[in-house]
Amino acid sequence: MNTSSPSPTTRLGPRSPAQLFWVCTGVSLQGFGGVVAIVQRELVERRGWLTPAEFAEDWAVAQTLPGANVVNLSMMLGGRYFGLRGAAAAVAGMLAVPALLLVALAVLYGGVSSSPAVQGALRGVGAVAAGLIAATALKMLPTLRHNPLGPWLAGVLAVLAWVAVALLHVPLIGVLATLGLASCGLAFWRLGRAGAVPAQARGVASQTAPAAPHPHAAPPAAESREWP
Amino acid sequence: MSFSPADWLAMALHFMALSLMAVGGAVSTAPEMHRYIVQQRHWLSGEQFNASIALAQAAPGPNLLFVTLVGWQIGWQAGQQSGLQASAWAAAWPWLLAGLGALTALLSMLLPSAVLTYSATRWLARNQARRSVRAFRSGLAPIVIALLFATAWVLSRAHPEVHQPWRLWLLTVAATVVAWRTRWRLIGLIAVGAVLGALGWV
Numbered sequence: 001m002n003t004s005s006p007s008p009t010t011r012l013g014p015r016s017p018a019q020l021f022w023v024c025t026g027v028s029l030q031g032f033g034g035v036v037a038i039v040q041r042e043l044v045e046r047r048g049w050l051t052p053a054e055f056a057e058d059w060a061v062a063q064t065l066p067g068a069n070v071v072n073l074s075m076m077l078g079g080r081y082f083g084l085r086g087a088a089a090a091v092a093g094m095l096a097v098p099a100l101l102l103v104a105l106a107v108l109y110g111g112v113s114s115s116p117a118v119q120g121a122l123r124g125v126g127a128v129a130a131g132l133i134a135a136t137a138l139k140m141l142p143t144l145r146h147n148p149l150g151p152w153l154a155g156v157l158a159v160l161a162w163v164a165v166a167l168l169h170v171p172l173i174g175v176l177a178t179l180g181l182a183s184c185g186l187a188f189w190r191l192g193r194a195g196a197v198p199a200q201a202r203g204v205a206s207q208t209a210p211a212a213p214h215p216h217a218a219p220p221a222a223e224s225r226e227w228p
Numbered sequence: 229m230s231f232s233p234a235d236w237l238a239m240a241l242h243f244m245a246l247s248l249m250a251v252g253g254a255v256s257t258a259p260e261m262h263r264y265i266v267q268q269r270h271w272l273s274g275e276q277f278n279a280s281i282a283l284a285q286a287a288p289g290p291n292l293l294f295v296t297l298v299g300w301q302i303g304w305q306a307g308q309q310s311g312l313q314a315s316a317w318a319a320a321w322p323w324l325l326a327g328l329g330a331l332t333a334l335l336s337m338l339l340p341s342a343v344l345t346y347s348a349t350r351w352l353a354r355n356q357a358r359r360s361v362r363a364f365r366s367g368l369a370p371i372v373i374a375l376l377f378a379t380a381w382v383l384s385r386a387h388p389e390v391h392q393p394w395r396l397w398l399l400t401v402a403a404t405v406v407a408w409r410t411r412w413r414l415i416g417l418i419a420v421g422a423v424l425g426a427l428g429w430v
Contacts, residue, residue, distance in 0.1 A: 029288045064365050064372065065348055066247065067341030068254045068292035075342060076349050087346055095334070098289025099296050103330060105287050106297050109279070117426040122282045124425025127396045128417050129285035130383035131403025133255065137376035138408045144373070147366050154370040161374035165259050166381040172249050172260040175371070180251075184367030191359050191366075 012048040017082050017089035023047070024074055024093025029101075031070075039073060050077065070094060148190045149183065157183045231271075231306035236332065239271075239302060243295060243336035250341055251368055254292035255281070256375035259382045261298065271302050281383060286418055295333045303329020380404075395430045 014020040027042050043049045050058065062072035071091055078090030112118045144154040161179050164170040242264055246257040258281060265271050272280075280301065284294030306329070307322030355361050384400045385393075403417050424430050 028290065031288050031290070061349055061352055061365075062345075063253075064251060064368050065341070065345045066250045067338075067345050068250070068290045070290045071292060071338070071342070072345045072349075075346055079346060079349070084346075087342075091338070091342065094290060095293065095338070098287070099293050099330070099334060102284060102287045102289060102293050102296060103300055106280075106283055106300060109283060116428070120425035120428055120430070121422040122279055122286075122425065123396065124399065124421035124423070124430050125286045125418055126278055126282035126383060126421075127399040127425075127430060128403040128421030129282055130380045131400040131405075132285070132407050132414060132417065133376055133383065134380035134400070134404040135407035137373050137380065138404065140369075140373045140376070144370055147369055148362070149366060149370065158370035158374040158377075161371045162377050162381075165375060165378040169259070169263055171263065172257060172375075173245070176249060176251070180368060180371050183371055184363050187367035188359060188363035191363055 013081050014049065014086075017078070017085050020078055020081070020086055021089040021093035024090045025097050028070075028094045028098045039070060043077070148187050148194065150190070153186065154183075157186075231302070231309070235269075235271075235306075238269075239299070239329075240332050240336045243299075243333050244340050247337045247340040248344065250337075251372055251375070253376075254290075254295060254337060255379050256372070258294075258379050259375075261295075262382060265298065265302075271305070272298065276301050278383065286422065292337065293334070295337045296330045299329035299331070299333025300326045301329070302333075303327065399424065399430050 014023065023042070027039055030042075031039075040055060044052055044055045058073055058076050059069070062069045062076060065072055071094055074090035074094050075087040078086030078088070080086070082089065109118065109122075144158070145151050147154045149157070157179060161175055164175050164179065165172065242261075246254075246261060249260070250257045262274070262277055266274050266277050277298065280297035281291075281294045283297060284291055287293075304322050304326035307325035352361055380400075384397060399421060403421065406412055406417060407414060421430075
């Protein structure tokens, strides 16, 4: 912990895996239509367990690795403090109670699902949910401007991927194996052509984060990561 | 629909494969899950599948949890066709299978990516400046975004039985713009959608 501006001794963090579990449960239960915003407010702003820079960095990684990004993020956080136990506690906190709640809701819904009002409400919620996902994608779109692929190439790849999945119903694995691989290959080539980029020029790291979290989040040095 | 042990295994393997493909979040695998579970295997109707996503979106918690409901419903249906004599045991059977389905789906969707991510984050954290790591991150960015748009597309077209789908599309577009351009509470938008739907306006 040799980089953060607050002195290392004031560094805050969860006291135990159990506390981590309950804090994550609380965060998750507040997260309607997206837990990320709550994570940011609760863990960064209120508790100070992560600096804004660390959050931006972790989020970019959590986003690009497979799996639910909030689950990935909580796993990284828990892992940093308590190793595997911490990761398990954080993920269980994010999922266990909300999963039970959701199943209870589904059972209630099963009892009333033939009611036209309930059917209609679900239809309305579904339409809004589609909009929320589209909005998340729209918020991520400007990050392509700074993509090493360049906005045009990135845009073409995105459109191709969309057409393949949404219109042609190509299986996801096929899209990842062709367009995904091609995209990573092109990025690799572009990065090489751009010359050796100093490790400090780290705009890239946060570019996959939605809604540009903390553009001022200056170089979060790799050394700041502390794994048990 | 009869649901054999082989089908349980197929379901688990499908979710495990999706888990590793879920870049951009679990919900970005929804089109693929829909293709397999609804169109290919007919385990669920399109309505049931969409209700799972809509309920999970409406409830708190990560969107990943919609797979819990997909598994729950598949298990429940499997339990309905047990052909057991009427008894307390027969009454409990669908609940047991539904629980098993939910647990199978959630853990299958969770564990492969969790193991991968846990080890990968350690490695990535140490190698952030590498060209290959940066190419991986930036190369997947446009694909991740496209998958989110595709998910929104699949969700918004999910109501073939509705007479006036344009009203639903309008609601989707309105929700998109508001969530994109304002800082309104998302739960408020969800509530508006529920009320409009319950009143029969969409």
